[in-house]
Amino acid sequence: MSYIGGEEVPPPENLTTTKTKPVSPGERRLSLAARLLEDLVKVPLFRCQRCGECILSHTAFICSQRCPKRLRNGPCGGTGEDGTCEVYPERKCIWYRIYHRSKKLNRFSMLFRTENIHNWELEHTSAWLNVFLKRIEPPVFFRKSKKKKESK
Amino acid sequence: MNAMTFKEKIGMEKFLFTSELGPPKSASAAAIRKKTAYFKNGVDCVNVTDNQTAIVRLSSTASAVICRDEGVEPIVQMTCRDRNRLALQSDLLGLGALGIPNVLCLTGDYQRFGNHPEARGVFDLDSIQLIYTADRLRKGAFLSGDTMKNKPDLCIGGAANPFADPLEFRVLRLAKKIAAGADFIQTQPVFDIDRFSEWMESVRKAGLHRKTAILAGVMPVKSARALLYMKSEVPGMRISGELIERMEKAGDPKEEGIRLAVETILELKKIEGIRGIHLMPLLWESITPRIAEQAGLIQNRPESIENGERNIPDKGMAGNPTDNKEKNRRKST
Numbered sequence: 001m002s003y004i005g006g007e008e009v010p011p012p013e014n015l016t017t018t019k020t021k022p023v024s025p026g027e028r029r030l031s032l033a034a035r036l037l038e039d040l041v042k043v044p045l046f047r048c049q050r051c052g053e054c055i056l057s058h059t060a061f062i063c064s065q066r067c068p069k070r071l072r073n074g075p076c077g078g079t080g081e082d083g084t085c086e087v088y089p090e091r092k093c094i095w096y097r098i099y100h101r102s103k104k105l106n107r108f109s110m111l112f113r114t115e116n117i118h119n120w121e122l123e124h125t126s127a128w129l130n131v132f133l134k135r136i137e138p139p140v141f142f143r144k145s146k147k148k149k150e151s152k
Numbered sequence: 153m154n155a156m157t158f159k160e161k162i163g164m165e166k167f168l169f170t171s172e173l174g175p176p177k178s179a180s181a182a183a184i185r186k187k188t189a190y191f192k193n194g195v196d197c198v199n200v201t202d203n204q205t206a207i208v209r210l211s212s213t214a215s216a217v218i219c220r221d222e223g224v225e226p227i228v229q230m231t232c233r234d235r236n237r238l239a240l241q242s243d244l245l246g247l248g249a250l251g252i253p254n255v256l257c258l259t260g261d262y263q264r265f266g267n268h269p270e271a272r273g274v275f276d277l278d279s280i281q282l283i284y285t286a287d288r289l290r291k292g293a294f295l296s297g298d299t300m301k302n303k304p305d306l307c308i309g310g311a312a313n314p315f316a317d318p319l320e321f322r323v324l325r326l327a328k329k330i331a332a333g334a335d336f337i338q339t340q341p342v343f344d345i346d347r348f349s350e351w352m353e354s355v356r357k358a359g360l361h362r363k364t365a366i367l368a369g370v371m372p373v374k375s376a377r378a379l380l381y382m383k384s385e386v387p388g389m390r391i392s393g394e395l396i397e398r399m400e401k402a403g404d405p406k407e408e409g410i411r412l413a414v415e416t417i418l419e420l421k422k423i424e425g426i427r428g429i430h431l432m433p434l435l436w437e438s439i440t441p442r443i444a445e446q447a448g449l450i451q452n453r454p455e456s457i458e459n460g461e462r463n464i465p466d467k468g469m470a471g472n473p474t475d476n477k478e479k480n481r482r483k484s485t
Contacts, residue, residue, distance in 0.1 A: 002327040004320075004358050009327040012284050016295050068262060069273065073280045074325045076259050077313035077340060078387035086387035087262045099318045108320075114328050117237070117281045117295065 004112070012114035020135050023121055027133070034126035052122035052130055057139035058110045060102035067094045072115040075099075107143055158197040158225055158254050159307040162336055162365045167421075168428025169449045170227065170338065170367060171440045172199040173219065175210035181218050184210070187437045188222040194450030195224070195440065199256060199338070199430070202229040206266025213243060216252050227309060228252060231260030236276035237285065237295055244289050248304020256309040256338065257282040280328050283310055287333030310334040312366075314351035315344060316388035323354045330364050337364050338430040341371035343379075344390040345419050352423050361425030368420045371432045372413035372439055376400040410443060417447040 002009040023031070035050070042048035042063075046056060049065035055072065056063060068087040069076055075095035078086030083096030102108045122130060130136045161168060171191055176183040191198045200219060202212040216226035228247060230240065247255055259279040263271040277285060285295055292303045310329040314322055326337065342348045348368070355361055373379050376399035383391040395412075402408030417429050429449060433439050444450045 002331060002358055002360055002363065004324055004327055009324065009331055011331040012280075012328075015281055015284055016297070069259060069275045069278070071259065071275070071278045073278050073328060074321055075316065076278075077311065077316055078262070079316040080387050081317065081390070083317050084387075087264060095321065096317060099321050111321075111324065112328075114280055114284065114332060117277055117285075120276075 005108075007109045007112065009112045010114075015114060015117045016119075020119075023125060027129075028125065031125040031129050034129040035124075038126050038128050050124050051118060052125040052127055053116065053119055053136050054127035054131075054139065055115055057141060058113070058115070059098045060105055060107050060110070062094060062098045062101055064094060064098060070118075071095070072118065074111065110140065110143065157307075158227070159335070161196055162307070162427075165427075166196075167449075168196050168336075168365060168367055169194060169431070169444060170197045170199060170428065171195045171431045171437070172201065172433065173215070173226075173437060174201050174204060174435055175212065175215040177207070177209050179210065184215050184218045185222055188219055188224045190437045190440045191224045192222075193441055194444050196428075197225045197227050197254060199227045199229055202231045202258070202260075203234065203266070204229075204261070206233065206261045206263045206268070206271075208267060213246060213250075213252075216247075217250060220250075220252060225254070226252060227254040227256050229256045229258060230282065231258045232275055232277045232279065232282055233260030233263060233273050236274050240277065240282060241285060241289060241294060244286055244306065245300075245304055248289075248302075248306065253305050253307045254309065255286060255306055256311065257286060257334075258311055279310060280325070280332050283308055283329055283334050284332040307335050308333055309336045309338060311339070312337050313340045313388050314342075314348050315340060315390040319351060319354065322351060323358060323360070326355065326360055327358060330360055334364055336367060336427075338367045339369045340388065341369040341432055342416055342420060343371075343382075343395060344392060345416070347390055348420075349423060352425055356425050361427075365427035366425060367428040367430040368423075368426050369430045369432055370413050370416050370420070370443075371434060372436060372443060373399065373409045374436065375405045375409070378409075410439065410446070413443050414446045417443070417449070421447075 039048065046061065046063045047066060048063055051065050064072055068085070075093055079093040079096055080086065083093050085091045085093045102111060122135065127136065131138050173187050198219060200212045200215045203209055212228050216228045219226040230243065235243065244255065247253070257279050263269060263273045286306050286308045288295065290303055290306045293299050312322065312326045316322060329337065376396050379391055379396050379399055382389050399405055399408055420426055420429065431440060431443060
């Protein structure tokens with residue numbers, strides 16, 4: 001087990017969600033309806049890329065999928081000085097922003113877990129519906145309550 | 153190869169020395185064979201790059217086979233840019249079947265920087281997830297959960313960039329890679345020792361250097377222009393103005409570049425937690441034996457003397473390449 005700043009970096013358990021059944025046409029239709037609402041919130045607020053497997057709550061409420069490489073586990077090796085993106089030098093690396101925001105919000109340890117390999121079956125579906133259908137894990141809004149659970 | 157494998161060497165607490173070979177931009181096996189001659193003396197393993205900087209080159213797996221047949225143990229680099237999870241897993245199984253266990257898992261340079269900038273980047277997995285995938289395969293299971301009978305024997309590596317910002321995140325990425333199953337780590341070339349030491353300190357504080365073999369990257373440069381190019385064009389590099397000035401002032405920039413690389417290696421050897429050096433002679437493979445000798449990287453290798461097949465070069469040159477080639481070919485059959 002590795003520790004950074006006294007907190008544990010857990011080994012990845014199972015990074016695939018392929019055990020879940022394929023999305024049925026009916027569910028897709030339902031997803032479209034749910035996305036009407038979800039997009040209304042997530043697109044203007046977070047510039048949501050509709051991956052359907054939302055990890056916003058882990059990444060300090062900045063959508064990591066705006067990364068050109070769509071990385072889910074932290075920045076690639078190309079972040080320049082002052083945190084510029086290697087692909088679009090006019091932009092800041094999204095992970096550089098996530099790092100600073102999570103530091104500010106005391107959520108840095110939320111980045112410690114290795115995120116799932118993206119399930120492309122869920123691309124363009126509604127993450128809210130997916131949480132409801134237990135396809136993906138629910139967001140973690142309050143870090144403290146999560147910590148208490150772990151200590152139990 | 154009857155000598156020890158790279159995996160065994162990692163387990164043996166030896167000071168490791170790896171180098172890098174860029175496959176040609178053509179279907180020339182001869183070009184790879186020619187380059188392998190430089191690595192026969194004292195180099196533990198040679199990285200075979202996978203379409204580096206997104207420029208199409210001979211396949212890394214194919215090059216690795218040629219390399220192995222020449223008697224040089226290869227590390228196959230594997231990027232997530234060009235292949236999805238199906239292809240990556242199938243290539244990893246292929247490596248297992250070929251008996252080439254060493255694989256370096258990378259995310260890959262963005263396609264825009266290469267010679268096919270209009271290409272679609274795949275990035276189905278990232279480097280950490282690829283390490284996880286390889287680890288899962290060697291334990292006998294595919295990502296889908298299916299199991300297999302003949303597991304590939306793999307020695308998994310990852311890369312680390314100690315120079316890109318933010319530093320703490322770089323250590324976290326390393327921790328994630330180790331947690332996912334990386335056996336060895338190779339870093340980006342060091343031009344800024346202070347920053348590297350700072351990074352290593354955080355790595356030691358997290359206890360990561362004990363869980364994996366960290367090989368520090370060193371790149372010999374031919375001119376000040378090369379340094380300037382790296383500074384401006386290669387993202388995530390830290391090169392100080394003093395260094396560029398030093399190269400500019402030098403009478404013979406090539407010699408100065410070699411001296412700089414040797415100095416860096418000697419400095420790096422002093423840092424606690426460094427298990428080896430990874431030399432990246434970008435298209436300058438011929439310089440490897442000379443730097444290795446000057447930095448004292450090919451000493452303390454009794455097996456190379458005992459076998460008598462790996463001659464220690466006398467003055468910087470790799471002995472007689474054709475001679476070695478013949479011997480090694482016999483050795484591998």
